[in-house]
Amino acid sequence: MTHISLRALLLALLACCGLAGPSGLLTPAAASDLHAGYYYPVPRSREVYVARVPVAADASKRSRAAFAVGFEQQQIARGNAPDFHLFVKGNEFEKMIIVATGPGRYDTLYRMRALLAALTSQARTTPLFQQSEAPHELTFLDFCKLMGFTQVTISDGDTLAHQIVID
Numbered sequence: 733m734t735h736i737s738l739r740a741l742l743l744a745l746l747a748c749c750g751l752a753g754p755s756g757l758l759t760p761a762a763a764s765d766l767h768a769g770y771y772y773p774v775p776r777s778r779e780v781y782v783a784r785v786p787v788a789a790d791a792s793k794r795s796r797a798a799f800a801v802g803f804e805q806q807q808i809a810r811g812n813a814p815d816f817h818l819f820v821k822g823n824e825f826e827k828m829i830i831v832a833t834g835p836g837r838y839d840t841l842y843r844m845r846a847l848l849a850a851l852t853s854q855a856r857t858t859p860l861f862q863q864s865e866a867p868h869e870l871t872f873l874d875f876c877k878l879m880g881f882t883q884v885t886i887s888d889g890d891t892l893a894h895q896i897v898i899d
Contacts, residue, residue: 765895767821771829772887775895777841782899783877784870788860791880796825799879816847820881827883828876832890839888847886848872873898 768774800820807814815837821827830847832838838847851872860878861867876884877898887893 767827767829767885768893771821772831772885772889772893773891775885775893778895778897780897780899781873783874785864785874785878787880788878791878793824793826796820796828796879796881800825800828822883824880826881827885828881830884830886832888835888835890837888838886839890839892841894844886844894851875 765775797820800818803818804814807817814833816830816832818828818830821829830838838844848871852870852875855861855872855875856867856870858875861870861875864870873884873896882898884896884898885893886896
């Protein structure tokens with residue numbers, strides 16, 4: 733009978749789940765992402781977006797929560813089942829999570845980026861963007877930065893997640 737240590741078993745299990753790096757330790761992103769495996773799978777891809785704007789002076793936990801609630805209410809008011817749900821998490825609601833509501837939606841990185849482009853069009857109509865000198869040059873991720881979000885994770889709600897750190 734082969735003796736396997738509890739640590740080796742745990743690391744093997746974490747590796748199977750994509751949570752262990754080559755050194756056998758938790759990768760920093762996976763270790764700090766408490767929402768992976770609950771709201772979305774461990775992200776397969778990550779990127780850093782360098783925003784063109786600073787955080788707005790009046791950005792707060794409360795304003796980020798209000799944004800998410802308002803956005804969800806707009807989705808429901810349209811009368812159709814939404815393609816995705818948008819919600820916020822983190823101690824300061826600094827993490828935005830977007831999860832598809834059904835199969836075949838946002839199941840490729842390209843479809844996720846198309847969603848961000850569509851959200852950019854919506855963001856450009858907001859008073860927050862209109863105050864900018866060049867709202868046509870800003871993106872939804874810039875809007876997220878203005879609101880104080882530091883991370884956006886998009887998932888198909890099944891097997892794929894993409895995470896964007898907003899710098």
